[in-house]
Amino acid sequence: MPLMSCIQNILEISDISQTFALEYEELYKTTKNGKENIYKEQNNGKWQKITQSTLPTGTKILSIILYSNATNCDLLGKS
Incomplete structure (x- = not known):
């Protein structure tokens, strides 16, 4: 199956987009020097x-x- 067709089929599932992380989200942890960014995902x-x-x-x-x-x-x- 062509790649674009697969992507389109996945995106047509109505509630699947609720599980996507589509926007940038800053995460921080507190250290003794202040806040530090966390790069987790x-x-x-x-x-x-x-x-x-x-x-x-x-x-x-x-x-x-x-x-x-x-x-x-x-x-x-x-094998």
Whole structure:
């Protein structure tokens, strides 16, 4: 199935967008030197903050992680 069709099918599920982290969120921890940023998830990173600030109002970043299973099987059952 083409990638864009897969993404479109996922986004058409009505309540799935409630589980997406689509906006930058600053996280802090208190230290003896004051507050310190925490970079825990993708939407807490500097890239997300900078990129989101360049987007038109009302638009959001949707990060998609792709992977491929490259398991090889032979006919003799060795792998």
